[in-house]
Amino acid sequence: MSSPDPATDAPLLEIRNISKFFGSVIALKDISTTVRAGQVTCVLGDNGAGKSSFIKVLSGVHRPDEGELVLDGRPVAFDTPRHALDSGVATVYQDLAMIPLMAIWRNFFLGSEPTTGWGPFRRFDREKAKAVTRKELGDMGIDIRDPDQPVGTLSGGERQSVAIARAVHFGARLLILDEPTSALGVKQAGVVLRYIVQARDRGLGVIFITHNPHHAYPVGDRFVLLKRGRSLGDFAKSEVSIEEITRMMAGGAELEALTHELAGDPGARAVAAQLDEDVTALGLKQGG
Amino acid sequence: MTTVVGDRVVDERVARIGVLRRILLKPELGALIGVVIVFVFFAALSDVFRSASGVANWLDPASTLGIVAVAVALLMIGGEFDLSAGVMTGTSGLTTGLLSTYYGWNLWAAILVSLLLALAIGFGNGYLVVRTGLPSFIITLGSFLMLQGLNIGITKLVTDTVQVGAIEQTTGYRAAHAILASTVSIGGTRFQIAILWWVLVTAIGAWVLLRTRFGNWTFAIGGDTGAARNVGVPAARTKIALFMAVSAAAWFVGTVNAVRLTSVQANTGVGLELTFIVAAVIGGCLLTGGYGSVIGASLGALIFGMTSQGIVYAGWDADWFKFFLGAMLLLAVLANQFVRRYAEQSRR
Numbered sequence: 001m002s003s004p005d006p007a008t009d010a011p012l013l014e015i016r017n018i019s020k021f022f023g024s025v026i027a028l029k030d031i032s033t034t035v036r037a038g039q040v041t042c043v044l045g046d047n048g049a050g051k052s053s054f055i056k057v058l059s060g061v062h063r064p065d066e067g068e069l070v071l072d073g074r075p076v077a078f079d080t081p082r083h084a085l086d087s088g089v090a091t092v093y094q095d096l097a098m099i100p101l102m103a104i105w106r107n108f109f110l111g112s113e114p115t116t117g118w119g120p121f122r123r124f125d126r127e128k129a130k131a132v133t134r135k136e137l138g139d140m141g142i143d144i145r146d147p148d149q150p151v152g153t154l155s156g157g158e159r160q161s162v163a164i165a166r167a168v169h170f171g172a173r174l175l176i177l178d179e180p181t182s183a184l185g186v187k188q189a190g191v192v193l194r195y196i197v198q199a200r201d202r203g204l205g206v207i208f209i210t211h212n213p214h215h216a217y218p219v220g221d222r223f224v225l226l227k228r229g230r231s232l233g234d235f236a237k238s239e240v241s242i243e244e245i246t247r248m249m250a251g252g253a254e255l256e257a258l259t260h261e262l263a264g265d266p267g268a269r270a271v272a273a274q275l276d277e278d279v280t281a282l283g284l285k286q287g288g
Numbered sequence: 289m290t291t292v293v294g295d296r297v298v299d300e301r302v303a304r305i306g307v308l309r310r311i312l313l314k315p316e317l318g319a320l321i322g323v324v325i326v327f328v329f330f331a332a333l334s335d336v337f338r339s340a341s342g343v344a345n346w347l348d349p350a351s352t353l354g355i356v357a358v359a360v361a362l363l364m365i366g367g368e369f370d371l372s373a374g375v376m377t378g379t380s381g382l383t384t385g386l387l388s389t390y391y392g393w394n395l396w397a398a399i400l401v402s403l404l405l406a407l408a409i410g411f412g413n414g415y416l417v418v419r420t421g422l423p424s425f426i427i428t429l430g431s432f433l434m435l436q437g438l439n440i441g442i443t444k445l446v447t448d449t450v451q452v453g454a455i456e457q458t459t460g461y462r463a464a465h466a467i468l469a470s471t472v473s474i475g476g477t478r479f480q481i482a483i484l485w486w487v488l489v490t491a492i493g494a495w496v497l498l499r500t501r502f503g504n505w506t507f508a509i510g511g512d513t514g515a516a517r518n519v520g521v522p523a524a525r526t527k528i529a530l531f532m533a534v535s536a537a538a539w540f541v542g543t544v545n546a547v548r549l550t551s552v553q554a555n556t557g558v559g560l561e562l563t564f565i566v567a568a569v570i571g572g573c574l575l576t577g578g579y580g581s582v583i584g585a586s587l588g589a590l591i592f593g594m595t596s597q598g599i600v601y602a603g604w605d606a607d608w609f610k611f612f613l614g615a616m617l618l619l620a621v622l623a624n625q626f627v628r629r630y631a632e633q634s635r636r
Contacts, residue, residue, distance in 0.1 A: 081517075085520060110504060111521045123495075125506055
């Protein structure tokens with residue numbers, strides 16, 4: 001199904017003809033793609049395309065009704081998010097799974113707290129947690145003022161970065177990022193894209209879920225396009241251009257027409273680009 | 289931007305968040321200020337209030353309230369309420385009393401069985417909340433009313449009165465009295481031993497909340513249960529454990545009161561549930577969960593104890609107590625909100 005890749009090592013994760021039904025609703029039908037270590041696979045689709053269901057199947061929230069996941073060449077069935085995590089598949093959710101009122105270091109280790117002491121005196125190793133948080137964020141090039149500050153006081157981009165650093169620290173080999181750039185401004189989105197590249201360069205496989213081809217194309221190696229639960233194709237970067245991706249996605253044709261219309265003068269081109277951003281951002285908010 | 293000193297990375301911007309703001313960010317600050325103000329106020333009005341026997345007198349109600357308030361605060365930080373906590377003190381005392389007097393059990397056996405009953409009710413509360421996803425307010429309101437009815441109904445059935453008495457004649461009473469209801473003499477003044485238990489429970493509660501994994505999970509499920517679950521926090525187990533802790537604390541106080549007074553009224557504890565919540569809120573707990581302090585809840589209980597006795601010492605009508613408590617609650621909530629906004633805003 002997928003064409004041979006320049007990176008010929010065995011894929012980290014193969015997704016083979018996954019389907020998921022909720023009663024009579026076909027959420028996903030026959031989705032296939034591959035993720036390799038050190039590569040980014042982008043999953044693109046408009047609202048209602050099935051991106052959320054796809055993530056939930058990959059992260060162990062749902063079991064697929066058809067098809068299989070092959071991790072390191074072996075078929076796997078994730079029963080719980082914990083199981084997926086233990087297998088090295090970490091999901092950074094859109095809502096980040098972070099608690100705004102809690103300090104960064106508490107959030108960083110939430111659910112996997114290091115402990116010290118024994119028996120009834122076993123306790124959360126706070127010093128270690130703070131030190132590791134600082135170091136891991138530093139390694140990702142994230143400059144956090146103070147690990148004691150509540151996550152709620154961080155900007156959207158910083159929060160995404162902390163979530164990514166956390167997944168990397170806990171031994172993720174495959175990172176699933178759910179719309180990490182969708183709620184962010186242009187500059188903040190750029191910051192997050194840089195962390196995606198950094199995670200990739202550290203040898204992680206990344207699945208980057210987004211509805212914005214302009215965010216996906218610069219960092220992606222493979223592109224899966226979803227529409228109404230079905231796959232429009234699974235392409236290597238060499239096989240597809242950003243224009244084709246945009247056109248294939250919902251609303252792509254209309255947007256392109258609008259862009260052409262506005263492309264008459266250079267000033268309007270910037271407006272068109274901004275409009276594109278706005279339309280997608282707005283679309284996300286409506287669709288949840 | 290950052291400099292490395294030893295293996296510690298020091299960021300020069302950290303210093304900008306001054307000591308003052310660090311202190312302001314503590315949830316128990318409002319309660320601490322309240323304690324100082326209330327103490328100074330009544331100490332100025334009454335000599336007895338600030339004498340050793342006066343202190344012993346207002347520490348006593350603070351202690352039995354504080355023991356449950358600590359557990360209630362933990363539960364509130366975990367994002368839930370327990371309205372059955374007050375009446376649970378009655379249920380525990382009545383169970384212990386009935387088993388030991390009317391059925392002739394050893395008092396310790398009766399106390400143990402009432403603990404198991406309390407834990408079972410706490411588990412039931414927690415299990416229902418976790419499984420149904422309904423607000424704990426409604427679920428525990430249900431168990432509150434049911435327990436209230438059972439307390440009176442069963443007491444009447446067994447004793448034909450609305451109280452259980454003569455607990456002092458049961459076997460094992462002497463030891464129970466020594467551990468739960470004796471007094472400790474310090475400088476000639478007798479302090480209830482419950483005060484020591486209160487300090488111990490507060491210390492353990494604060495340690496669990498701030499220094500253990502369970503405490504981290506408590507903050508997390510109160511802040512965002514779904515997010516906590518997604519990163520592998522056993523949310524259901526944590527919540528149920530918190531409900532059981534509240535029931536156990538209520539059992540402890542119910543037992544202390546039963547042993548101290550040697551009789552239990554069938555309506556014991558009704559109305560206390562809100563007082564626990566008031567103490568926790570004065571102590572800095574958010575009603576929405578995810579934020580608060582165990583030490584704050586104990587300070588809230590202390591304010592309650594000082595006010596209830598202080599009004600008596602000042603020679604005022606005790607009816608003013610409720611007014612003071614309500615005003616204190618409002619002030620505490622407003623102060624907490626203001627302080628939290630200020631502290632978080634300035635950390636940008």
